[in-house]
Amino acid sequence: MGMTMTQKILAAHCGLESVEAGQLIEANLDLVLGNDVTAPVAIGEMKKMKVDGVFDKDKIAIVLDHFTPNKDIKSAELCKCAKEFSKENNITNFFETGEVGIEHALLPEKGLVVAGDVVIGADSHTCTYGALGAFSTGVGSTDMAAGMATGQAWFKVPSALKFVLTGKPAKWVSGKDIILHIIGMIGVDGALYKSMEFVGDGIQYLSMDDRFAMTNMAIEAGGKNGIFPVDDLTIAYMKEHSSRDYKIYEADEDAVYDETYTIDLSTLKPTVAFPHLPENTKTIDNVGDVKIDQVVIGSCTNGRIEDLRIAAKIMEGKHVAEGVRVIVIPATQKIYLQAIEEGLVTTFIKAGAAVSTPTCGPCLGGHMGILAKGERAVATTNRNFVGRMGHPESEVYLASPAVAAASAITGKISGPEELGL
Amino acid sequence: MRFFSGQNCIYIERFGKKMKAFGKVFKYGDNVDTDVIIPARYLNAPDPSELAKHCMEDIDTEFVKNVKKGDIIVAEKNFGCGSSREHAPISIKAAGVSCVIAETFARIFYRNAINIGLPIIECPEAAKGIEAGDEVEVDFDSGMIYNKTKGTEFKGQAFPEFMQKIIKSEGLINYINAK
Numbered sequence: 001m002g003m004t005m006t007q008k009i010l011a012a013h014c015g016l017e018s019v020e021a022g023q024l025i026e027a028n029l030d031l032v033l034g035n036d037v038t039a040p041v042a043i044g045e046m047k048k049m050k051v052d053g054v055f056d057k058d059k060i061a062i063v064l065d066h067f068t069p070n071k072d073i074k075s076a077e078l079c080k081c082a083k084e085f086s087k088e089n090n091i092t093n094f095f096e097t098g099e100v101g102i103e104h105a106l107l108p109e110k111g112l113v114v115a116g117d118v119v120i121g122a123d124s125h126t127c128t129y130g131a132l133g134a135f136s137t138g139v140g141s142t143d144m145a146a147g148m149a150t151g152q153a154w155f156k157v158p159s160a161l162k163f164v165l166t167g168k169p170a171k172w173v174s175g176k177d178i179i180l181h182i183i184g185m186i187g188v189d190g191a192l193y194k195s196m197e198f199v200g201d202g203i204q205y206l207s208m209d210d211r212f213a214m215t216n217m218a219i220e221a222g223g224k225n226g227i228f229p230v231d232d233l234t235i236a237y238m239k240e241h242s243s244r245d246y247k248i249y250e251a252d253e254d255a256v257y258d259e260t261y262t263i264d265l266s267t268l269k270p271t272v273a274f275p276h277l278p279e280n281t282k283t284i285d286n287v288g289d290v291k292i293d294q295v296v297i298g299s300c301t302n303g304r305i306e307d308l309r310i311a312a313k314i315m316e317g318k319h320v321a322e323g324v325r326v327i328v329i330p331a332t333q334k335i336y337l338q339a340i341e342e343g344l345v346t347t348f349i350k351a352g353a354a355v356s357t358p359t360c361g362p363c364l365g366g367h368m369g370i371l372a373k374g375e376r377a378v379a380t381t382n383r384n385f386v387g388r389m390g391h392p393e394s395e396v397y398l399a400s401p402a403v404a405a406a407s408a409i410t411g412k413i414s415g416p417e418e419l420g421l
Numbered sequence: 422m423r424f425f426s427g428q429n430c431i432y433i434e435r436f437g438k439k440m441k442a443f444g445k446v447f448k449y450g451d452n453v454d455t456d457v458i459i460p461a462r463y464l465n466a467p468d469p470s471e472l473a474k475h476c477m478e479d480i481d482t483e484f485v486k487n488v489k490k491g492d493i494i495v496a497e498k499n500f501g502c503g504s505s506r507e508h509a510p511i512s513i514k515a516a517g518v519s520c521v522i523a524e525t526f527a528r529i530f531y532r533n534a535i536n537i538g539l540p541i542i543e544c545p546e547a548a549k550g551i552e553a554g555d556e557v558e559v560d561f562d563s564g565m566i567y568n569k570t571k572g573t574e575f576k577g578q579a580f581p582e583f584m585q586k587i588i589k590s591e592g593l594i595n596y597i598n599a600k
Contacts, residue, residue: 140507140533
């Protein structure tokens with residue numbers, strides 16, 4: 001029986017010629033990731049294990065990005081714990097404030113993940129690296145501890161959903177709109193336990209940043225992983241960022257999929273997910289009059305340079321609406337510097353936005369932009385659950401950087417076309 | 422279901438000992454996410470007893486006040502979706518909950534529950550046939566779920582052997598230590 005991209009990568013990492021959906025395997029790991037929230041719990045678990053140290057100091061990444069720069073004493077203690085552990089174990093890829101970026105933007109940028117890898121991370125959005133043709137998935141802290149100690153993790157080989165993307169997206173339709181459309185279509189558990197494999201002629205029109213945004217949100221459909229085939233764009237990205245060897249796996253022609261969905265990208269419109277689930281999607285022409293108090297442009301979904309360029313293009317020469325707080329968070333230091341050099345930060349500040357050092361901060365209701373009772377935000381983040389960005393009676397509307405930037409200017413949920421763009 | 426197609430329920434045969442759960446049910450709907458199970462504002466203090474103080478806070482402010490040791494959570498589809506925070510099953514376990522029954526679980530929560538030794542059962546019929554306040558007994562050896570209040574019962578099926586070994590070891594860390 002033919003294998004999917006994901007199944008081929010997993011087979012190669014457990015020494016088998018082939019695997020099939022439902023099979024339980026123990027796979028070798030190329031990278032194990034944790035952050036300031038999850039790594040300290042994993043470190044506590046690892047201390048209970050009969051091991052001398054980590055399996056490979058070069059194959060672990062500790063990224064202090066969630067409550068950083070340390071938001072309070074307790075958070076500072078967590079970061080200190082992770083830092084001491086990293087020092088004791090000579091962890092090569094330890095990143096703290098000053099070098100840190102949001103983990104899922106940072107690791108590809110640092111070249112730590114390439115096509116064909118198997119990666120686990122104690123963060124649900126670890127599925128992001130599927131954009132590079134890797135298998136990557138989120139786990140908890142105990143799995144991270146076991147992964148750091150043994151270099152292995154157990155998996156149930158997933159079945160897959162195939163998304164055949166055709167056509168060219170319209171001007172303001174981004175990867176974020178495509179993935180929101182898909183989640184709206186299949187629901188927040190529509191891909192439960194499954195791989196989401198994105199293929200088709202339409203992917204030639206998707207930049208790496210579009211693809212990262214899409215695989216990033218595979219988890220919001222319940223998916224185990226999201227993955228793109230490797231093309232010239234992926235290879236160029238990997239060559240620019242990494243010196244590691246990559247390996248390309250293609251799905252067999254007779255690979256089995258639970259479902260195949262064909263989506264004509266040219267028919268999609270900018271899409272917004274209403275509270276309190278990412279599946280509650282509406283196209284921009286159906287959003288009605290939703291006034292907002294805050295806009296957040298950033299996160300592991302949409303804090304990359306292309307996202308900031310689009311937002312700046314829309315905000316250039318304009319000012320944010322009265323009474324709206326606009327927070328722009330470049331996802332990594334490199335992106336931040338690039339945004340400064342390209343004049344994007346100047347545009348944001350002149351428009352009345354606050355620009356922050358990289359942090360996950362407001363996305364998970366940590367800090368740097370918490371909502372009060374009854375407040376509403378448009379955010380380029382990935383979750384709009386109850387209380388996600390602050391008070392349990394606040395609301396988050398998920399959107400693309402273009403919609404977020406346009407909404408910042410109008411003070412209500414708007415597409416760029418409303419500004420005549 | 423997940424590991425045995427055509428069968429409806431999965432249960433944890435925990436620790437290989439005679440083990441039962443008995444308690445009053447707290448009932449929730451679809452898509453209970455880990456942000457409401459334990460809001461991020463409490464993740465800076467990962468001690469289980471601290472996390473237990475805020476369990477379910479954003480969807481049920483009464484939960485922590487009313488939950489008693491042994492009580493059971495019953496929910497519908499996709500329980501534990503969202504963030505991978507292991508703090509979520511830790512907070513449920515530390516709050517005294519003896520078992521979570523759901524129609525389906527989100528995959529990271531499912532892994533985490535097994536890895537930390539929080540008993541979970543996937544059983545659509547039980548999830549539908551049990552209401553808030555019902556008194557429910559779960560026999561982990563036989564896989565039976567008894568709704569004592571309504572006089573109904575539901576049969577579960579065992580996990581695959583590999584996963585049972587983890588569960589019997591009281592979690593992944595002990596399982597690896599014993600290997």
